[in-house]
Amino acid sequence: MRLILLGPPGAGKGTQAKVLMDAYGIPQLSTGDILRSAIAAQTPLGLEVKAILDRGDLVSDDIVNGIISERLDAEDCKPGFILDGFPRTIAQAESLDRMLADKGVSLDAVIEIKAETDELVKRVINRARESGTARGDDNEDVLRKRLGVYSEQTAPLVAYYADKQLLRTVDGMAPVEQVTAAIKSALGK
Incomplete structure (x- = not known):
């Protein structure tokens, strides 16, 4: 099974990806994790990414695409993957x-x-309050900025994948177990 999880920051993509990983035995591919792993493994692209980040620059789409492509070739991705x-x-x-x-x-x-x-x-403010260890993005101003970026850059993917008849939408505001059940139902599993 080859999946993409879309949704705004705080919608529960990471939580659902972990559940789906266990349910289907496929890896979650998080761009940030892949970049850090490539750097640690000192692959040619990883070394290039490290140099870019050390300069304080953003990693280009070409490099991100190359890193994703490398990761998709890994043996554990043969049965499928979850892109997050x-x-x-x-x-x-x-x-x-x-x-x-x-x-x-x-x-x-x-x-x-x-x-x-x-x-x-x-949800995010409550998460920060309850955990006692707020992440850097667990404040309202940062989150609202990230939500704006999502709306501008990533939300257009909803129409893109709907046109390809690949899109399945679930209510992310339901309890975790209900979201998981809705995803599995949408996948016909």
């Missing part, structure tokens, strides 16, 4: 389409975890 945090833009989605076609595979589904902005802000 990639693609973030239409350009990245188009690159992913070409990449998968070159590998002779295709996506099975794109799961949109839908959530309301004000509820997400409450």
